[in-house]
Amino acid sequence: MLFRNAAFQKRRHLKMNRIRLHLKFDPSVIMYLVIVDKLLSKNAELLKVEPSEKFFSFVREMVISHVADGKEPPEQIAAPIMNIADDMMAGREVTMRAGDYIALMNYAKSKRKL
Incomplete structure (x- = not known):
């Protein structure tokens, strides 16, 4: 069983509707390491990347299956999915490194999801 504590189990069920509503991802949640120098400061707009809606729906599907169904994510992406789920369950803003x-x-590319 994913959650052993009965009180937490009850709270998890109460939060599920709220969690599903908050699974809309915003491109601004992705944080990038940006090295700023004189050349890059002029071309900073070129560094902005917005992931596709397919990417967000893939991540949303993986997080929901982990949180709602208790399925373990694949080993290659277990840490990112668990980090997102942790942020959501704690009520924090979801950020992605x-x-x-x-x-x-x-x-996602290796599994042809994008």
Whole structure:
């Protein structure tokens, strides 16, 4: 069983509707390491990347199956999915590090989800 504590189990069921509503991802949740120098500061707009809706629906599907159904995510993307689920369950704003984003993109591309 994913949750052993009965009180937490009850709270989890109460929160599920709220969690499903908050699973709309915003491109601004992805944080990138940006090295700023004189050349890049002029071309900063070129560094902005917006993931596709397919990417967000893939991540949404994986997080819902982990949180709602208790399924373990694939090993290659377990850490990013669990980090997102942790943020959501704690009521924090979901943020994704560049390494997590890269791992999710590589996995999604390898499974032909994008």
